[in-house]
Amino acid sequence: MGIQKDRVRFNVGGRIFETTATTLANAGRNSLFGAMFDESWNLQTDNNSNEYFIDRNPDCFAVLLDLLRTHELYCPPNMSEKLLYREALYYGLLDHVRSAKWGPFDGNRLWLSRTVAGQAPGDGTAIRAGPDGGCCVAHGCMVHVYDWMLEEHPPINLDYQRVNDVGWLDSENLVVSVCERLGRGDGGMGLFSTSSGELRDKFQVSHENQVKSFTAGALSFSSDYKIFSSCKGRSNEYGIGVWDQITGKQTDFFYEPPGWSLGDADKLQWLNGSNCLLVATLFPRKDNCYISLLDFREKKMVWSWSDMGAPITVDEKRVRDAIAMEESNSICVVNEYEDLGFIDIRNSRGSSVRWSSRSKLMKGKMPDEPCYPKLALHEGQLFSSMNDSISVFCGPDWVLTSRLRRSYGGSICDFSIGGDRLFALHSEENVFDIWETPPAPII
Numbered sequence: 001m002g003i004q005k006d007r008v009r010f011n012v013g014g015r016i017f018e019t020t021a022t023t024l025a026n027a028g029r030n031s032l033f034g035a036m037f038d039e040s041w042n043l044q045t046d047n048n049s050n051e052y053f054i055d056r057n058p059d060c061f062a063v064l065l066d067l068l069r070t071h072e073l074y075c076p077p078n079m080s081e082k083l084l085y086r087e088a089l090y091y092g093l094l095d096h097v098r099s100a101k102w103g104p105f106d107g108n109r110l111w112l113s114r115t116v117a118g119q120a121p122g123d124g125t126a127i128r129a130g131p132d133g134g135c136c137v138a139h140g141c142m143v144h145v146y147d148w149m150l151e152e153h154p155p156i157n158l159d160y161q162r163v164n165d166v167g168w169l170d171s172e173n174l175v176v177s178v179c180e181r182l183g184r185g186d187g188g189m190g191l192f193s194t195s196s197g198e199l200r201d202k203f204q205v206s207h208e209n210q211v212k213s214f215t216a217g218a219l220s221f222s223s224d225y226k227i228f229s230s231c232k233g234r235s236n237e238y239g240i241g242v243w244d245q246i247t248g249k250q251t252d253f254f255y256e257p258p259g260w261s262l263g264d265a266d267k268l269q270w271l272n273g274s275n276c277l278l279v280a281t282l283f284p285r286k287d288n289c290y291i292s293l294l295d296f297r298e299k300k301m302v303w304s305w306s307d308m309g310a311p312i313t314v315d316e317k318r319v320r321d322a323i324a325m326e327e328s329n330s331i332c333v334v335n336e337y338e339d340l341g342f343i344d345i346r347n348s349r350g351s352s353v354r355w356s357s358r359s360k361l362m363k364g365k366m367p368d369e370p371c372y373p374k375l376a377l378h379e380g381q382l383f384s385s386m387n388d389s390i391s392v393f394c395g396p397d398w399v400l401t402s403r404l405r406r407s408y409g410g411s412i413c414d415f416s417i418g419g420d421r422l423f424a425l426h427s428e429e430n431v432f433d434i435w436e437t438p439p440a441p442i443i
Contacts, residue, residue, distance in 0.1 A: 009051040015058035019065060026068045031092035033068075060087035067093070073100035085149055098133060098148065098420075102436035105420040107381040107392040108402045110435040113421075115408065116150055118430030125163055127425035127432055129418025132171045136194075137425060137432060138163040143176055145194050148419065150434070154197040161187075167219040168418075169227075169245060173200065177216030177229055189216040189229055191248065201248045203227070207237045216241075220268035220277065226251070228277055230265035238263035240279060240294065254294055257301070261290040266321075273326045276302060280322040289319045291331060293345065303345050305331075319353075320372040325382075332398075334373045338386040340398060356398065371411040371427055378417045385412045390424060404435060 008024060010017040027033040036052075054061070059076075063084060067073050075084055088097045102113070118124065118139060125138040133148030143156040143166055161179035169175055174194055180187030189203040205214045214237055217230035225245040231253075232238055239262045242252035256262040261281040269278040275297065281290040293303040307319070318335040324345070325332055333341045333353060341353035376383040382393040389405035390412065409426030416423050422435040 010061070011051060011053045012056055012061040013054075013058040015061075017058075017061065017065060019069070023065070023068050026071075027091070027093060027096070033091070056090060057083065057087055060084050064088060064091060064093055064097075067096055067100060071100065073097060082149065082151070100439060102420060103439040104437060105378065105417065105422075106437045107378070107383060107422075108394070109437045110402075110404060110422060111438060112404075112406060112433055113436040114150065114434045115406075116146070116432055116434070118144070118432070124413055124425045124427060124430050124432075126166060127414050127416050127423050128166055128168060129416040129421060129423050130168050130171060130194075131419055133419035133421055134171075134194075135416065135418075135421075135423045135432070135434075136166055136168070136174060138166045138176075139430065141178075143174065143192075145174065145197070153195055156192045156197045158190075164215070164217045165219045165229075167221060168194075169221065175203075175219055175221075175227060177219055180213050180215045180232075187216070188214050189219075189227075189243075203229075203241075203243050203248060204250060205231055205233065205237055205241055205253070206250055207233065207235060207253075212237050214241075217263070218265045218268045220270045221245070222270040223272055226270075228268050228270065230263055230268065230279070232263040240265070240268070240277065242296065252296055254296065254299070260292070260301075260304070260306075261286055261288075262292075262294075267323075269324055271324055271326055278322070278324045278331070282319055282321065291319075291322050291333075291343075293324075303347075305343055305351075321375045323375040323377050325377060332375060332377075332382065334375055334384055336372065338373055338384055338391065340382075340384065340393070371413045374412075374414060376415065376417055383415070383417070383422075385415050385424070387411045388426075390415060390422070406433060409433075 006021045008019055008021060024033040059079060060083060063075060075081055088094045127135055127137050129135050134146050136143050136145045141158045141163060143163060145153040158178055163176060163178050165177045167175050172194055174192045175189060176192060177189050178187050190199050191201040192199055204211050212233045214231050214233040220228045227243040227245055229241050231241045238256040240254040241250060244251050262279055264281050264285055265279045266282045266285055267280040276293040276295050279292050279294060283289050288306055288308045291305045292301050295302045319333045320336055322331055322333045329346050331343045331345055339355050341355045343353055344351050374385045382398055384391045388411055389403050391400055392402045394401045409431040410428030412424050413427040414425045424433045
């Protein structure tokens with residue numbers, strides 16, 4: 001882009017602003033200002049005065065224009081942030097505002113930005129980060145949805161039993177999995193609007209050409225527009241169902257083999273590199289732990305590991321979560337002491353767990369109701385929750401590099417990373433924390 005020296009005047013709500021075409025070009029092509037340029041980024045004008053009238057809030061315009069000039073956001077104390085965000089949406093500058101408020105995600109630079117109180121104490125099931133910086137919280141038979149400004153939208157109220165899992169299909173749609181209602185022949189999965197909470201579609205399971213009621217559990221999504229869910233039915237519908245995200249139709253079903261567990265899975269994870277699905281059923285949902293990789297193209301289980309037959313005293317008996325790490329051809333597991341273990345998946349029959357003990361790093365009194373640890377992998381950093389803190393591990397040897405902790409709300413029952421934010425849900429007070437990376441300093 002060449003240097004533009006043409007001065008441009010705006011009359012915004014009666015106030016005159018003057019800037020340059022170069023500053024306006026910083027807004028990008030997908031903004032209101034970007035539409036003022038031709039394909040070669042030359043300013044298009046249809047009047048001799050080079051002045052444009054915009055019937056919007058002039059105070060917010062001044063803040064947003066300064067953001068384009070300096071790449072820094074300063075919101076005056078007397079200005080409503082919600083008003084500023086509304087105006088940024090009009091000009092197509094929301095991404096610029098978000099980038100100025102928090103930077104690219106880095107687990108070692110996170111700081112606690114805000115804490116949001118839930119609607120009722122305890123009983124939180126899951127928290128899921130949205131693609132644009134918002135989140136949703138499953139609580140009993142309800143799902144509370146928040147946008148990136150942490151404004152709550154109308155909740156999703158389900159007249160079913162407890163919500164088992166929830167996932168963002170995109171910024172406008174949520175998939176919710178629930179238990180079957182006894183005596184009602186209902187349950188399963190539904191697609192809901194994030195803005196209104198309305199049901200848009202239901203996902204059905206067919207067995208022997210008949211539609212069946214079922215309980216849907218853990219969810220996962222693939223890059224080729226598939227939805228995966230663990231399923232339990234009344235007949236033989238135990239396994240992993242697959243649906244097309246576009247049509248909502250069931251496209252496949254991987255039935256649970258004898259002596260194994262798929263329908264009760266706690267966690268599903270789609271692996272883009274190998275086109276396989278990680279399925280993990282963990283203690284205490286089952287007496288034993290079952291971790292497997294499913295290849296739906298070949299209709300077979302290509303890798304598996306279990307602690308069946310192992311002595312009850314071994315560490316594997318206490319596996320609480322698992323996550324696949326494709327770059328290192330391994331699966332990371334964690335026990336209730338936050339000991340990390342690694343299993344080599346290059347051995348198709350599974351191998352023993354190589355434990356890296358970190359129990360000695362855990363100090364302080366255990367909470368009265370400790371939560372089981374959870375794992376997450378994000379851009380080469382490994383995260384593990386334990387009681388009221390989240391540990392960050394980095395490097396080829398997964399060295400502990402930082403720990404996130406706050407005292408209010410009790411143990412962390414779930415956490416999720418997305419939209420350059422980390423959300424942590426606490427169990428006792430039903431509050432969740434928002435952790436962000438500060439924006440890089442302007443040099």
